[in-house]
Amino acid sequence: YGEWFNERLKRGYVTWKSPFDGRIFPVSFANTRVFIFWSKNPRPFLSSLADLIREGRQCLFLFTLNDYAKEDLEPGIPPLEERIMTFADLSHLIGRGRLTWRFDPLFLSDMVTIDDLLGRIGIIGDQIAGYTDRLVISFIDIARYPRVQRNLASSGLSGIREFSAEEMRLFASGLSQLNEDWGLE
Secondary structure, eight states: OHHHHHHHHHHTEEEEEOTTTOOEEEEEOTTOOOEEEEESOOGGGHHHHHHHHHTTOOEEEEEEOOOOTTTTOSTTSOOHHHHHHHHHHHHHHHOGGGEEEEEEEEOBOSSOOHHHHHHHHHHHHHHHGGGOSEEEEEEOOTTTOHHHHHHHHHHTOOOOBOOOHHHHHHHHHHHHHHHHHHOOO
16 A cells, blocks of 8 residues: 555545544554554555655664465465565565564464464464564454454364463473574564
8 A cells, every 4th residue: 555655645644544443543644753654565555665764764664574375364365475576575675673573363262273384373473583673473263352253153163372471481491492593673
């Protein structure tokens, strides 16, 4: 939505619709010091982002880079290899310190084990660790979010579940071992 964003930037404001009550609020850019973007596929936005940077605007980027291709949980996004190239291109554009890798959400299922997740993260991390300083993860919270429940029910996947406390510790230990090579926050 780069063109859309640039048009709003020229106007000096954007409107935001509350997901809770539907009210619409204007958000002025008058005192904006930094823009934070969050995407699974920022490739179409890169030229607009380059314009922002040329104008001297500050930005940070959270890039959700998962590998749930087998589960077909993220339809409509480019293949993993292409997203990894986009990650590198984005890092070159804005700087590795302004780019955060998100692998989110983490879940377990009949087919996805802790070792499987660590393997997927390891493959990605080995390719992109030089392009970022940070990795953010989160464990899926199914029970708390009705929308997540609905989306999972409609996905056709079976057995997706949250981590137990012990599984979280086990996963964190494995991730920590992977990160010995990467050195990410």
